Amino acid sequence: MTEAQVPRQPHAFTLWREAQDTRTRSPLGGIYYLLAWLLTWIFSDAPGALLVPGALGIAMFALLLALRLLHRLPQEQTSQALNRWLNLHWCLILITALSWGLAHALAQHDPLLRSSVIIATLSTIAFSTAMAFNFAMRKKRAMLALLLLYLPGLLVLALAWREQYAILITLSFYLSYLLLVLSRSNREYHNTLALELQLLDQQERLEHLSRTDSLTQLGNRYQFNSLFPLMVANAQRQSQPLSLVLLDIDFFKRINDEYGHACGDSCLSDFAERMRQNFRRDSDALLRLGGEEFGILMPNTPLEQACQRAESFRQTLVQQGFNIAGNPLPLTASLGVGCFDPQRDHDAAAFFKRVDDALYLAKGAGRNRLQLA
Structure with missing residues (x-):
């Protein structure tokens, strides 16, 4: 996109910048969700016995990855078009987070996945950390994504808390830390965005001055x-x-x-x-x-x-x-x-x-x- 195509209105520019950042950061995460489930399944105690859930998981994460990649930014850079794109892309992000949360819960619950449960748990930590740092532009939606990543697995751990209380407490503390990090990342993102808007405003003022006769206010x-x-x-x-x-x-x-x-x-x-x-x-x-x-x-x-x-x-x-x-x-x-x-x-x-x-x-x-x- 050329500089002339960048929206100049503050609200439209904010949505455009958010859409650009979301689009840039989204595909890589989709790839690692697929790889994480593939490793969790392959390194389980009995991959053959888990063929159906393994194949379903691969199909699900591959489909979500494809939808992320195919969801192109709109040609029309209006507030309405950008809002629609962001809402739909966040639906894909939240569905992916819920899918992984359920996969982590399955790894915690199924004895056949006991050997690879550490892979699922470490992946949950990695995905949630990335969410807190990379998708902080929408604080409430990012919080919801963190909860979808964590809560299914925490619920399974809570049901067997006598054996799993150490992991349960550790993951709960880390979740609380990520929520604090998310709030800070959200402030930093919007502070940076505010600076961009100030620079855009100054650029428009300078451009106006360069094209306007100061005495008559006509074009020069x-x-x-x-x-x-x-x-x-x-x-x-x-x-x-x-x-x-x-x-x-x-x-x-x-x-x-x-x-x-x-x-x-x-x-x-x-x-x-x-x-x-x-x-x-x-x-x-x-x-x-x-x-x-x-x-x-x-x-x-x-x-x-x-x-x-x-x-x-x-x-x-x-x-x-x-x-x-x-x-x-x-x-x-x-x-x-x-x-x-x-x-x-x-x-x-x-x-x-x-x-x-x-x-x-x-x-x-x-x-x-x-x-x-």
Whole structure:
């Protein structure tokens, strides 16, 4: 998965990280459950006499292993899809834990497995330790898995406590220790996850700053350079119109020279706000390309519609002007408008040059006018 496919919403990212960790840590455990039962059966006193339970155990753990391996992560990285995947995978984990708990109980109870009961007991300790350290992301579910691993065997030991009290007490103490370890592992996991979320938030903030003009809060030239070629390629692939409007505030240098740069900054901010009010579609990309030059990318917009909206914006500027300390100041703009044409524009750079040339024609013809590319 690429970085762009990682969910950005905190809740979805938390579920995605948990699903990734669960998926990574799950298959190896499934293999060792199968091996542990195979060793318990083979090294019993009479493997032949235990052929049926031995074969059933192998079939059960092999099936659970296959289900774990085949349970792929969802393609759709939404909270709902990830939650469904986690719930189903935890069902497999809990069923496996219960199956091993019953296998351990059988080893404790059946005299034919007396020679290999130590294998089953050591395997139970190993599986429960791995559970406490590797699956602590869901504390309650991991606790349930630990109990399913231990309780069947402890119950059999309790029924014969006079002979087995030493093992019963030892395993009970170790279970209590694992529950404490699980709580600590759960805290450490979520602390690490919280740090990841903080880093993700900082990365998004830095990315936003790198793509946003700090004065106008419009997209900056970097964002335009990243977005424009993609939108041109998409328009060409889907045979949909893509219009580009380039705007240049007329005689902006005069505003800076006569009224100061603070006034010029205020003018730029006001101009950007007028753009937001006039070009309100979510699909429109409003950008400050540098200095007093701005741009608007209008996907799925034919040339005639783009011209109408651009001309309406130009006329609104003429009517409203700009206010300085209560005194009105004329504010106009020159505009170049074009629509991507595969026959004339062999790439994004050619399309931009054609519209930019139209903008310079509008400025050369007296400014405060719109020129078609």
